[in-house]
Every structure is written in C-alpha cells, then in structure tokens.
Amino acid sequence: MSLIKISKRNKIIVSLIATILIFVGYYLAIYKSFSYQSNNDTIGNIMMIISIGLFPMLWLNISENSKWKKYVYVIPMVIVGIIIVIVTITKKKEYLEKELDKYGQKAVGKIIGFEVEHTRRSKFEYATFKYKYKNKQFIQKTENFDNEYKIDQILNLKISKRNPEMFKIIETEK
Structure with a gap:
C-alpha cells in the first residue's frame, strides 16, 4: 500500500516537468557556467539528479518494497548521479574547446x-x-x-x- 496516492495523470504531468528540468539543468551546467563565481554547473547538476530521481519515486511503489529493495533503488540513483556529473564535466570541456576553436x-x-x-x-x-x-x-x-x-x-x-x-x-x- 502506497503512502500517497497519485493519479496517473498527475504522474505524467510531474514526469513532463521533471523532463523539462533535466534539459534546463543540462543547459545551465554546460552553457551558462563560465562566468566568475557562477554556480550554474552545480545548480544544473542538482536539477538533473533530483529530476531523474523523481521517475522511480513516481512510477515504482517504493513504500511497498522491502528494506533490501530500497537499497537496490538507492545504489542505481547514486550511480546515475555520478554519471551525470562526469558527463556534464566532459561536455562542458568539449563545448569550451569547440567554442574557442571556432x-x-x-x-x-x-x-x-x-x-x-x-x-x-x-x-x-x-x-x-x-x-x-x-x-x-x-x-x-x-x-x-x-x-x-x-x-x-x-x-x-x-x-x-x-x-x-x-x-x-x-x-x-x-
């Protein structure tokens, strides 16, 4: 039994908003983080990680899972977070090099x-x-x-x- 009941329609709306936030976070982290004392890369990464973390929370019934299954959920999310940060750093460097070359x-x-x-x-x-x-x-x-x-x-x-x-x-x- 779930702690909070969310209709399928609301899950779809929240999923669409989370998807948009992933793209906004990516844009901030890659293209808008070069100014002095900018925190856009950190803000963008956090937006992407939280938004991606919403999908399993919305679509999987985590409250009914055993304690072991909750850890199985957390470990992939940590891995996804690490991958997001690495990809963001790599893409930011690639964008900088291309921009300076051109x-x-x-x-x-x-x-x-x-x-x-x-x-x-x-x-x-x-x-x-x-x-x-x-x-x-x-x-x-x-x-x-x-x-x-x-x-x-x-x-x-x-x-x-x-x-x-x-x-x-x-x-x-x-």
Whole structure:
C-alpha cells in the first residue's frame, strides 16, 4: 500500500516537468557556467539528479518494497548521479574547446589576487585575474596548484568572441 496516492495523470504531468528540468539543468551546467563565481554547473547538476530521481519515486511503489529493495533503488540513483556529473564535466570541456576553436581570440590577463574556498574536507586555492575585451573588463579565476601564480603575473589567454567569459590560459609569463 502506497503512502500517497497519485493519479496517473498527475504522474505524467510531474514526469513532463521533471523532463523539462533535466534539459534546463543540462543547459545551465554546460552553457551558462563560465562566468566568475557562477554556480550554474552545480545548480544544473542538482536539477538533473533530483529530476531523474523523481521517475522511480513516481512510477515504482517504493513504500511497498522491502528494506533490501530500497537499497537496490538507492545504489542505481547514486550511480546515475555520478554519471551525470562526469558527463556534464566532459561536455562542458568539449563545448569550451569547440567554442574557442571556432571563436577564439588572444587576450592578455593579469593576476590581481587569490581566493580560497573551503569545503568540509578540503580547500581549493584560486588565482583571480582580470582581462579586457572590447573595452569591458572581466574577472575570472583559475585553480592555483602549488602556488603557480604570483600577483601582477601576466597570462596569455584565448577567449571566445561570442562569450568573453569563456577562456583558456595558453601560457604564463614568469
């Protein structure tokens, strides 16, 4: 016996909304996550994982399953979540490379500072830099492995003409 009775019509409506949210999440995570301090990739991944997680909840009667079957449901959802994150990272990198190959232009940036982001178990160090394109200034950050960057260091960049927030560091001057 189910805890909540949902009509088939409502299940279809929620499934359609979840499908739309999967596409919106994919769009955010791949195409709209290049700006400085953007969380669109995280938001998009969460939207996709939650939306995909809705389908079994709607169409399988989980409340009637044994405890063992609930774990069988959770493990595939964790695997799906991991696959979504990996696919998103790969597609985002592919999109960046294609965009820079087609619309890339050289630019020069300058390191202006450093940031540290703490998570529960680790910390990430970033070098913040700025560059100009068509009289507009952009600020971005890149991971600073082994204190590779120094203040006022010059970076040679390749940026996209269509979306100047998309960049790739070509080389650094020491």
